[in-house]
Amino acid sequence: MTIRTPLTLATVHPDKGLRAALGQAPIEVLEEVDRSGIRGRGGAGFSTGLKWRLASEAPAPDGRRHVVCNADEGEPGTVKDRALLSELPDLVLEGMTIAAWAIGANNGVVYLRGEYVYLRDGLEDCLARRRASGLLGHDILGTPGFDFDIHIRLGSGAYVCGEETALLESLEGRRGEPRNRFPYPVVRGLDQAPTIVNNVETLAWVPAIMARGADWFAGIGTPGSTGPKLLSISGDVARRGVYEFPFGVTVRELLEASGGEDAHAVVVGGACGVCVPAVDFAREISYEEISTGGAIIVLGPGRDLLDVAENFLEFFVDESCGQCTPCRLGNPVLLEGVRSLRRGECTAERLGELQHLGRTMQDASKCGLGQTSPNFFLSLVDRFGPEIIDRIPV
């Protein structure tokens, strides 16, 4: 694991955040997390405070609520959750415990992608240590009635299970096919009970927020994207690895830090992200500007952007769950379109049809996978017009 910058998370005092949280009423913890402005670090950017509040307010007829850690890090280009799970697992589990206190949950699950099975023993050891120290189990840290434990479930190789409702289906022993909303998981999630599903990194920041205060966190980053963010930088750079930057960092600053200054383009957000041209390298990484769960892939001079589009669309053809038509049928058509562009056989009219198809998939697909799978291709046509148009026969 290559961590390239000092991590703020590595300086957080163990269990200080949990002790601070248990010294407050759950509603105060909810308010603190809300005030920090933290948003989901898996990429979707939903307000964590709001998610927790909705789950805490949803009726739980048999008293059960669940905290699920989404450790199904599958977005191409992302390795930061693996870094956290291997280097700072206690923080993730502490974050889950604080979440449990805040929403009144008694069961926690880490859904660990099958590709990361080698992290399981370390996490189990960590869980055992926490149980032995009174940080999990009954009356946690002497708090009467606060019972919470965590177990680990392994995925089996399915990108779509990173989508929270597909993940819940998988946890219930079914195909990882996303559910209809409503209801949202905060109302009816795992086994029909109110459930929060949070990304590994989101949960890891929670102890820091409780230990240092919401104001500290909200003072970092941009108004709409608070806090530091972990980014995984790969591709044509001198120093690949995991970096921490405040939100609002520019693409150019990332390139300077990682040794990729001569980049032709940068993929921000992985296969479901966008292709950023050099003229936009002064733009910021944030939920308001260019949004990402953390995947930065740098494309150096000479890289054919259609190769990249083809690789990503092959990925989506493979990983589409096949449940809804726009995604199941749209991705193979886009893939063939990109291949025909490469062969110089795609007419301007056909390119227009492909763009239309991509926008239809964004609108009509059932889940985030199909809604985002055309993003990269569409951003290519929008932002790299000449490179694409040159491939069209006259």
Next chain:
Amino acid sequence: MAMQLDLPDTVAEEGAELVAAIDDIVARHGAKRGELLPILQDLLAERGEISDLAMQVVADRLGAAPSEVQGVVTFYSFLGVEKRGRHVIRLCHTLSCVMAGTRDVAAALEDELGIPFGGTTPDGMFTLEWANCIGMCSTPPALLLDAEALGGVTPAHVREVIAALRAEGVHG
């Protein structure tokens, strides 16, 4: 709750052993529908395959339809109905790895093992598969060798790894 399976004589003996193995696994996890994935994962790890009969027995024990179990088995790329080799090599073919030399490693693997991707060596030692992003983008190209991740692999490196596993197979 378990029904008596009506097995043809030819598979009865083998079947009885499989059923016993499944019952052990189910007992470990609990006979609950929600435990299907861990049960299938353990079954595959212990037996090297999930056979038609196994799917029927698991379905019976969990009160599910066999078709539901088959639907789950065929959905997840790490499960599946095909018998795999003793060692499974999954080479990442997503962007960051491809940019760093996956193709050369793929050619070396196919050459060394004498099988294409998706194949299993005739001696049942190795299965070779493609994988989508395995979260090793900081050390590409990368592969999963069974439960282990190897980063920064080269053609020479994978030939050494295979030779070592073959030697282990012969002596161990």
